[in-house]
Amino acid sequence: MAWALDLTSTTFMLIQNPVLLSVLLIGTVLILCRLGRRIGYPLPPGPDNGRLFPRKSINLFKSWQEFEELTDTYGPVCCLRTWSGTIVVIGRLQAAMEIMESQGASLVDRPKSIAAGEILSHNMRILVMSYGKRFQRFRKALHTHLQPSAVPAYEPLQTRNARELILDILADPDNHLEHVKRFAVSFILCLTYGKRISTSLKDPHILGIQRTLQRMSMASQPGAFFVDYHRLLSYIPAFTKKLHVWHQEELSLYRSHLFAVEEAMKTPNCPPSFGRFLIENKQCHGLNDDEMAYLAGSMFGAGSETTANSLGFIIMAAACFPDAQKEVQEELDRVVGRDLPPTFEHRKLLPKVSAFVLEVLRWRAVSGTGFAHVATKDIVWNGYCIPEGSTVIGNHWSICRDPEAFPDPGEFQLNRWLDKDDQLIEDKNTLLFGFGRRVCPGQYVANRSLFIATAFLLWAFQISQNSKSSIDTTPIPGAVGIKPKPFLAQYEPRIDQLEELPCQIG
Numbered sequence: 001m002a003w004a005l006d007l008t009s010t011t012f013m014l015i016q017n018p019v020l021l022s023v024l025l026i027g028t029v030l031i032l033c034r035l036g037r038r039i040g041y042p043l044p045p046g047p048d049n050g051r052l053f054p055r056k057s058i059n060l061f062k063s064w065q066e067f068e069e070l071t072d073t074y075g076p077v078c079c080l081r082t083w084s085g086t087i088v089v090i091g092r093l094q095a096a097m098e099i100m101e102s103q104g105a106s107l108v109d110r111p112k113s114i115a116a117g118e119i120l121s122h123n124m125r126i127l128v129m130s131y132g133k134r135f136q137r138f139r140k141a142l143h144t145h146l147q148p149s150a151v152p153a154y155e156p157l158q159t160r161n162a163r164e165l166i167l168d169i170l171a172d173p174d175n176h177l178e179h180v181k182r183f184a185v186s187f188i189l190c191l192t193y194g195k196r197i198s199t200s201l202k203d204p205h206i207l208g209i210q211r212t213l214q215r216m217s218m219a220s221q222p223g224a225f226f227v228d229y230h231r232l233l234s235y236i237p238a239f240t241k242k243l244h245v246w247h248q249e250e251l252s253l254y255r256s257h258l259f260a261v262e263e264a265m266k267t268p269n270c271p272p273s274f275g276r277f278l279i280e281n282k283q284c285h286g287l288n289d290d291e292m293a294y295l296a297g298s299m300f301g302a303g304s305e306t307t308a309n310s311l312g313f314i315i316m317a318a319a320c321f322p323d324a325q326k327e328v329q330e331e332l333d334r335v336v337g338r339d340l341p342p343t344f345e346h347r348k349l350l351p352k353v354s355a356f357v358l359e360v361l362r363w364r365a366v367s368g369t370g371f372a373h374v375a376t377k378d379i380v381w382n383g384y385c386i387p388e389g390s391t392v393i394g395n396h397w398s399i400c401r402d403p404e405a406f407p408d409p410g411e412f413q414l415n416r417w418l419d420k421d422d423q424l425i426e427d428k429n430t431l432l433f434g435f436g437r438r439v440c441p442g443q444y445v446a447n448r449s450l451f452i453a454t455a456f457l458l459w460a461f462q463i464s465q466n467s468k469s470s471i472d473t474t475p476i477p478g479a480v481g482i483k484p485k486p487f488l489a490q491y492e493p494r495i496d497q498l499e500e501l502p503c504q505i506g
Ligand code: HEM
Pocket: 126, 127, 128, 129, 142, 146, 188, 298, 299, 300, 302, 303, 304, 306, 307, 310, 366, 367, 370, 371, 372, 432, 433, 434, 435, 436, 437, 438, 439, 440, 441, 442, 443, 445, 446
């Protein structure tokens, strides 16, 4: 009886209070609309639908093949339920265009990451940063140095590094994967901090930056730090001590790089660099000292590993697919000749070099599963609902192996990228550089680095498999995306007196 009385008095109170009544009505309508939407549009298919308990967790960085199997079984958009929330995996090109590109505004955010984002990076590492004012300031500052109109200025530097790459490989072919790393690191170091010496990979600053990348990758793995399961744990020092120490170490490393630029600016010959630009335009970009230090440091981190791994796969492909290599070399001989090395001016005339790079990036998609986005509102696609708050993965590995977009995806075919007149098909894309407003800001620089290094490599050498050790092309996880398993190759110079390769530019 008591509850009936309660109900009557509550109803009476609501009738008496029209404001409360309308708030309640509007709330109910909103909840019903929301439920209706979810009920009207089911989650995308997946192995967990109908399962009582969600799965424990999934390693977003190491699961490119696992996600591909899901796509093969459940279709272009599928869904996993884990304790930390819903994960939607997009594994085909068309679906990625329709969701990640066309609805990019709803996917600009990254999933919350307490260990890697908040504690290790103090929300200053752009790759894992949430969308907001700071993110916009960071992207704007990066754009000044990475936009298409800025990048031709780096051609001399890229060409000089490509030449050094050839000489390094000629002198010490077995360490070729170290040399491609040096190529990538030395270029980015110069771009970011104006460091113009030929860089040794044993340089303590470089080793330090590589350590930060590995730690970042460790901190991002689910289950590696319990704080990611519950925020409350982040108040208990035992759970966060290591992350705080790592943060202090990386911050002082990044600060020391920028401090060196500041010191150099007091001398008359300080070269231009992204770091110098940040310091000179501090007011204009509204970045404090630590933000500037992190922005420069993470540009270095994001750009060096991906470029080096791509070059490793380029060498691997040249050794494994001799017919494709031969086609490119015929083009190089015809357009460039063998007296002087290729330059950026040859770029338009060398569509097969560009096709070779594109096909390698498709064949072994260095971004692996890519970087997770988060849906900031419900997204409806083909009768399914990707719910607000879910983690959305555009799995580059399987998108690049989409049999509809790239028939016989396991085969290495330059023709995919060339029209009937052997010209590059300009608007064809694998989305390897990511999606929407989070697309890689370094893509124009990266494409140019890969073009000139590939043109030099295939111009200078006939690359083949080492007769004593065959190449295993299965990729392995890198600190960022995937990388080639260590392998040996044979390099036969195609150019007389290659060791005297002229240094024309840079
Ligand atoms: C082959 C080389 C490269 C590949 C494949 C690559 C790929 C990617 C991908 C897939 C993303 C994430 C996009 C997304 O979330 O949808 C990304 C982000 C990023 N990349 Fe690259 N990248 C490369 C080179 C570079 C270079 C050379 C730089 C800098 C000079 C750079 C700087 C960045 C930065 C700062 C971000 C974070 C952007 C954000 O979260 O808003 N990348 N890259």
